[in-house]
Amino acid sequence: MLPxxxxxxxxxxxxxxxxxxxxxxxxxxxxxxxxxxxxxIQLNAAACGYSKSFSSAQIFKKYIFGDDSCFIARHRLGDxxxxxxxxxxxxxxxxxxxxxxxxxxxxxxxxxxxxxxRPESPEAIIAxxxxxLMENKVPLLGSSTACVVSLFRExxxxxxxxxxxxxxxLIRNGNVVHRSEEQTHYFNTPFQLAVAPPMQEGxxxxxxxxxxxxxSFSVEEGDIIVVGTDGLFDNMSEGxxxxxxxxxxxxxPENIKRTARTLAKxxxxxxxxxxxxxxxxxxxxxxxxxxKGGKPDDITVILACVQLGDTFS
Amino acid sequence: xxxxxxxxxxxYCQVEDFSSQYGGENSISYTATNLSNESNIxxxxxxxxxxxxxxxxxPWWKLAPSAPSPFKRTPPSFTSxxxxxxxxxxxxxxxxxxxxxxYNPGAVVRILACDCSPQEALERKIRWVTLWSGPPDQxxxxxxxxxxxxxxxxxxxxxxxxxxxxxxxxYYTELDAVKLHGTKSPPKNQCPIHDNSHSSSVDDDTKFSIxxxxxxxxxxxxxxxxxxxxxxxxxxxxxxxxxDGPPAVHKKDNGYFDSLPGEVIQxxxxxxxxxxxxxxxMTSTLFFHHCYDPLQYTExxxxxxxxxxxxxxxxxxxxxxxxxxxxxxxxxxxYSQITTQGFRSFIKECSKELTCLVLGCCKFVNxxxxxxxxxxxxxxxxxxxxxxxxxxxxFLQIMKLSSxxxxxxYRTQIxxxxxxAIIRSCAELEHLNLGSCQMINSFDDVATELGKxxxxxxxxxxxxxxxxxxxxxxxxxxxxxxxxxxxxxxCPEIRSGNSGNCIVELIQKCRYLKKxxxxxxxxxxxxxxxxxxxxxxxxxxxDILGTREVSINGVRRVLDNCKKLTFLDVSFCxxxxxxxxxxxxxxxxxxxxKKSFQDS
Numbered sequence: 001m002l003p004x005x006x007x008x009x010x011x012x013x014x015x016x017x018x019x020x021x022x023x024x025x026x027x028x029x030x031x032x033x034x035x036x037x038x039x040x041i042q043l044n045a046a047a048c049g050y051s052k053s054f055s056s057a058q059i060f061k062k063y064i065f066g067d068d069s070c071f072i073a074r075h076r077l078g079d080x081x082x083x084x085x086x087x088x089x090x091x092x093x094x095x096x097x098x099x100x101x102x103x104x105x106x107x108x109x110x111x112x113x114x115x116x117x118r119p120e121s122p123e124a125i126i127a128x129x130x131x132x133l134m135e136n137k138v139p140l141l142g143s144s145t146a147c148v149v150s151l152f153r154e155x156x157x158x159x160x161x162x163x164x165x166x167x168x169x170l171i172r173n174g175n176v177v178h179r180s181e182e183q184t185h186y187f188n189t190p191f192q193l194a195v196a197p198p199m200q201e202g203x204x205x206x207x208x209x210x211x212x213x214x215x216s217f218s219v220e221e222g223d224i225i226v227v228g229t230d231g232l233f234d235n236m237s238e239g240x241x242x243x244x245x246x247x248x249x250x251x252x253p254e255n256i257k258r259t260a261r262t263l264a265k266x267x268x269x270x271x272x273x274x275x276x277x278x279x280x281x282x283x284x285x286x287x288x289x290x291x292k293g294g295k296p297d298d299i300t301v302i303l304a305c306v307q308l309g310d311t312f313s
Numbered sequence: 314x315x316x317x318x319x320x321x322x323x324x325y326c327q328v329e330d331f332s333s334q335y336g337g338e339n340s341i342s343y344t345a346t347n348l349s350n351e352s353n354i355x356x357x358x359x360x361x362x363x364x365x366x367x368x369x370x371x372p373w374w375k376l377a378p379s380a381p382s383p384f385k386r387t388p389p390s391f392t393s394x395x396x397x398x399x400x401x402x403x404x405x406x407x408x409x410x411x412x413x414x415x416y417n418p419g420a421v422v423r424i425l426a427c428d429c430s431p432q433e434a435l436e437r438k439i440r441w442v443t444l445w446s447g448p449p450d451q452x453x454x455x456x457x458x459x460x461x462x463x464x465x466x467x468x469x470x471x472x473x474x475x476x477x478x479x480x481x482x483x484y485y486t487e488l489d490a491v492k493l494h495g496t497k498s499p500p501k502n503q504c505p506i507h508d509n510s511h512s513s514s515v516d517d518d519t520k521f522s523i524x525x526x527x528x529x530x531x532x533x534x535x536x537x538x539x540x541x542x543x544x545x546x547x548x549x550x551x552x553x554x555x556x557d558g559p560p561a562v563h564k565k566d567n568g569y570f571d572s573l574p575g576e577v578i579q580x581x582x583x584x585x586x587x588x589x590x591x592x593x594x595m596t597s598t599l600f601f602h603h604c605y606d607p608l609q610y611t612e613x614x615x616x617x618x619x620x621x622x623x624x625x626x627x628x629x630x631x632x633x634x635x636x637x638x639x640x641x642x643x644x645x646x647x648y649s650q651i652t653t654q655g656f657r658s659f660i661k662e663c664s665k666e667l668t669c670l671v672l673g674c675c676k677f678v679n680x681x682x683x684x685x686x687x688x689x690x691x692x693x694x695x696x697x698x699x700x701x702x703x704x705x706x707x708f709l710q711i712m713k714l715s716s717x718x719x720x721x722x723y724r725t726q727i728x729x730x731x732x733x734a735i736i737r738s739c740a741e742l743e744h745l746n747l748g749s750c751q752m753i754n755s756f757d758d759v760a761t762e763l764g765k766x767x768x769x770x771x772x773x774x775x776x777x778x779x780x781x782x783x784x785x786x787x788x789x790x791x792x793x794x795x796x797x798x799x800x801x802x803x804c805p806e807i808r809s810g811n812s813g814n815c816i817v818e819l820i821q822k823c824r825y826l827k828k829x830x831x832x833x834x835x836x837x838x839x840x841x842x843x844x845x846x847x848x849x850x851x852x853x854x855x856d857i858l859g860t861r862e863v864s865i866n867g868v869r870r871v872l873d874n875c876k877k878l879t880f881l882d883v884s885f886c887x888x889x890x891x892x893x894x895x896x897x898x899x900x901x902x903x904x905x906x907k908k909s910f911q912d913s
């Protein structure tokens with residue numbers, strides 16, 4: 001059982017994140033006043049997440065949940081969402097693992113909102129963002145998984161790129177119509193983008209952005225997309241997520257936010273349950289590792305609903 | 314993206330053109346285009362990737378071995394070193410301009426407005442008016458919105474140029490956004506101005522220069538209208554010089570000037586900038602003869618007068634420039650104000666003795682112009698084509714200029730084929746700038762050819778050369794021992810690390826190094842610093858920004874042993890903390906130690 005102060009923190013955190021995620025979307029809307037209104041398809045998205053550690057006295061930052069990070073970006077051509085999970089092993093080098101994932105996501109967001117992207121190639125957004133990391137004067141070290149889902153408004157199609165063990169679900173009429181595949185080198189070791197110190201190049205796992213798995217699906221109004229880091233999918237099965245999404249009565253922004261928050265919260269509670277047979281534990285057993293309980297991890301969830309709405313002309 | 318409050322329209326800019334940038338050509342980090350759209354850094358202060366950053370700052374590039382000698386006849390009031398052209402959605406009479414300066418403010422020195430949009434400008438004669446100008450400022454190091462008082466603009470505009478002088482700055486200036494406020498109709502307190510180029514204008518400088526640069530000697534009567542005014546201006550100009558006695562221009566005769574030896578008059582006139590010289594020619598027969606003496610036109614710098622220079626100005630100057638040796642046309646002729654034809658006839662007439670030609674950011678320079686230069690300017694020693702939009706293959710012609718000693722191709726589209734051919738035929742090259750030449754796909758081959766052909770190479774700029782590696786550096790080290798300056802900033806393939814020793818070997822072999830820039834080379838370590846401390850006794854400038862591998866001991870060894878060091882950039886070196894930098898600043902007061910910062 002968690003101490004009372006920790007629970008209080010959960011609530012506080014959820015509240016702060018609830019305010020945060022409205023960020024980029026709403027601001028874009030304001031600047032549209034002059035643009036011609038046009039009804040077209042869009043993603044209405046909200047993000048929420050939890051850091052696995054409460055004890056570390058880290059300052060809460062926008063869109064960072066422990067070593068996870070995410071972004072929601074809008075542009076005339078399409079809406080793009082994505083998550084990244086920083087690889088924690090870098091702490092040993094005195095490197096904050098969240099920094100890499102966070103920089104990767106912030107750069108993706110900038111690339112999209114400034115129009116340096118094509119909605120039909122989310123893998124190129126990841127690749128461009130990765131190469132921009134090297135263009136920073138600050139020498140960044142670290143590695144991260146990445147999953148980016150892009151809605152090409154004109155084609156009414158989502159294009160996805162997934163590198164590593166984050167992932168997404170595409171849900172239509174209460175059924176999962178597509179689920180991303182994990183890319184792992186071996187059990188619990190996902191594909192990852194990395195920048196290694198010069199002395200360790202070649203010794204650190206580093207996959208190229210091109211190795212991201214790519215898919216595309218046409219979408220319909222009412223489709224739901226759940227994008228999450230492994231903290232979500234290792235602790236909640238598809239069935240549980242679907243069950244949870246039944247609480248989403250309509251696709252109003254505040255309901256999407258609330259559902260994203262409760263989904264992340266449920267995953268978080270399960271992750272600390274020592275007796276729960278989580279998807280992660282089941283997988284571990286398949287690999288011959290005796291294991292049960294949830295998997296305490298940073299959790300990031302983006303819940304996006306495909307809707308018709310007023311948007312860019 | 315425009316916002317309207319009452320009659321005032323407020324809008325953010327789009328970047329149209331610029332003369333240099335820190336960031337890579339295909340990047341979104343530290344690039345000039347980051348000035349576009351809304352502010353996203355302000356009110357923070359620091360060195361951020363999403364800011365607009367120019368290529369240089371401070372006096373450091375002018376003190377380096379690669380610095381070209383300055384031009385005579387440059388008016389001291391002209392301090393601009395870089396520009397950014399920006400456009401806005403709607404044309405307005407500007408009432409206020411807000412420039413968001415988020416790091417080392419104070420570089421903006423001039424703001425000009427154009428009477429047509431960038432698209433319209435290609436089709437007609439355009440007019441630029443100065444809205445504000447001021448001296449470079451070493452402002453307090455804090456974020457600010459710079460909003461200088463603007464002169465009334467006689468026309469509605471949506472196209473501005475910002476000019477920058479960063480030589481007084483402590484570090485790179487960074488800009489976030491530009492917001493223009495203005496009205497669709499002229500403000501009420503502003504008298505309606507007839508937008509007629511012959512009427513009196515708010516922009517006296519411009520008027521003065523237009524008439525004088527375009528004054529044709531065979532058509533003196535046309536100049537009479539402006540003569541009286543020009544006389545006064547000349548008097549003003551003359552009084553700035555250390556000339557004793559009353560100005561002669563008010564008298565009917567030539568005053569005391571008749572009794573001066575011709576050489577003295579020539580010497581006095583040699584202090585004038587080109588428009589003043591042209592104006593002086595209209596004052597008297599005596600001055601006319603002296604001012605038209607081709608020996609007054611051996612070195613002309615038209616860059617300060619770029620808004621006025623067009624085909625016709627070149628045409629008028631043509632007859633006086635038979636002995637022209639050095640010409641600076643940088644920034645001139647943009648938006649079709651100089652054509653290939655105009656340039657051709659000028660160069661054909663004036664190229665016999667031309668040794669130095671500077672054409673920075675000249676948008677008219679195409680393959681044909683380079684061909685004209687290559688076939689006419691046989692004595693050319695220095696050629697600067699930075700930021701010229703010429704297509705890749707056009708540069709090949711430069712190979713005919715076999716006596717070239719200095720070649721600047723920063724931010725051009727030159728390809729590997731052309732540059733190799735040029736290097737093979739120009740064995741005298743001493744200074745070569747290939748910064749941000751993104752079409753060159755093998756800088757190792759460039760370096761190898763330089764090693765084979767250009768033994769006298771003194772300075773080499775490979776800024777953002779993505780393909781230079783150990784092999785290229787080895788060729789340079791082995792064959793170009795006279796190198797004094799090497800720019801290797803943002804060259805990611807140069808790996809020192811455990812296996813490579815290429816930078817150390819370069820340092821060992823090039824003993825005359827005065828400037829070495831290794832910014833963002835993440836593998837630079839104490840090994841390189843120790844080599845510098847041991848071998849580079851002439852070292853003046855060192856940049857090792859952005860490496861995690863150097864220690865404060867390594868930095869200290871360089872400071873202790875490189876006695877001539879005046880500049881050291883250790884920004885974003887993870888192990889070199891601010892406390893240490895502060896200590897070093899007091900212990901080594903002769904060294905300018907830079908450490909930039911970025912709050913996350």
